[in-house]
Amino acid sequence: MVELEGFTTAQVERLTRIGAQTLHFWDRSGFLSPSVVQAHGTGSRRIYSFRDLVALRVAAQLRDAGISLQSLRKVVTVLHAMHGLDQPLEERFLVTNGHDVFEKQGDELMSVLRQPGQGAWAFIVDIHAVVTELQREIQQWQSA
Structure with a gap:
């Protein structure tokens, strides 16, 4: 078998x-x-x-978060067209406000649902990076 x-x-x-x-x-x-x-x-x-x-x-x-199935289909279609991805939902960093879905591109958010390609203002805090940096600084501080 x-x-x-x-x-x-x-x-x-x-x-x-x-x-x-x-x-x-x-x-x-x-x-x-x-x-x-x-x-x-x-x-x-x-x-x-x-x-x-x-x-x-x-x-x-x-x-x-409030995104309809029809809207999710559009998100997948737009991301596939923009990047040629087979599985865009598992390959991109996505953010939503419940009305639109945004793709994180570097330090910017780009709409992929309501106005594909249009930037959105946001301040994103990368918690993982903050934790990693704090751990490194504490380790350096303790070993000094």
Whole structure:
């Protein structure tokens, strides 16, 4: 028996908190389909990759923030057109205010939903960078 690398629908439900019906709808509609094994008829298994899980969780978080499925489809289309990405939801740094979705490009935010390509004013604090810098400075301070 060949072991498949990836995650079943039941595992994806637990890890992403997205219901099976939503996963199946997103697959059938072509929004987010499993990349390891796609369903072929009733009762067939879908197998998702880790990258699929990331894209699904990002989509779920954007939905929870108020972004409609129709808008998410547009975000994926715009990001694919701008960057030629296969999985833009798991390859880009995205920010939302519940009405628009922005892509972080360097120090700028660019709209990818309401006015694609238009910049938006924002101040982004990279918490990871702050923590890393503080840890480094404390370590230097303690060793001095």
